[in-house]
Amino acid sequence: MNKFVLFSSILTLTILLSFSVDSAFAHPHSGNILINNHTHEPQTEVIPINSMIGLEKSTVFFHAPQGNTLPWGFVEGKVANHVEGYPVIIQIFKNNYAVHFAQTDIGEDGVYEYKFRVLNSDKNQTTKIFEGDYSVKIFKVVYLNQENLI
Numbered sequence: 001m002n003k004f005v006l007f008s009s010i011l012t013l014t015i016l017l018s019f020s021v022d023s024a025f026a027h028p029h030s031g032n033i034l035i036n037n038h039t040h041e042p043q044t045e046v047i048p049i050n051s052m053i054g055l056e057k058s059t060v061f062f063h064a065p066q067g068n069t070l071p072w073g074f075v076e077g078k079v080a081n082h083v084e085g086y087p088v089i090i091q092i093f094k095n096n097y098a099v100h101f102a103q104t105d106i107g108e109d110g111v112y113e114y115k116f117r118v119l120n121s122d123k124n125q126t127t128k129i130f131e132g133d134y135s136v137k138i139f140k141v142v143y144l145n146q147e148n149l150i
Contacts, residue, residue, distance in 0.1 A: 076113040086141035
């Protein structure tokens, strides 16, 4: 029952935080790409849930170019201090409006990956699902002080 209450609290907090969209962007890959003549760095903050765990919120940037021909996009990462049993929650926004929500599990090694369609092809007709600039918010439940764990 405690996990249910905690997960409900995290979900509620995630939904509430989604209404406070940052204007900072970053790229979900290594290397820098200029967007509007400047680069973007990831922004991460940790919101304590209790004295042991917190909700880590990272904001990254995703760009689907107009001439894109690849059908898939993905969000991936590694969490060194994740709390077992809690998925990664991913929210994608365009112009501060939510356009996609997902969750994915974290492996035992702390790695997570979520793939999503960017293009859809059906009967020789291609539909662009994502095009342009997006902010991606990634929420993870993490231990606040990993060195205190036994």
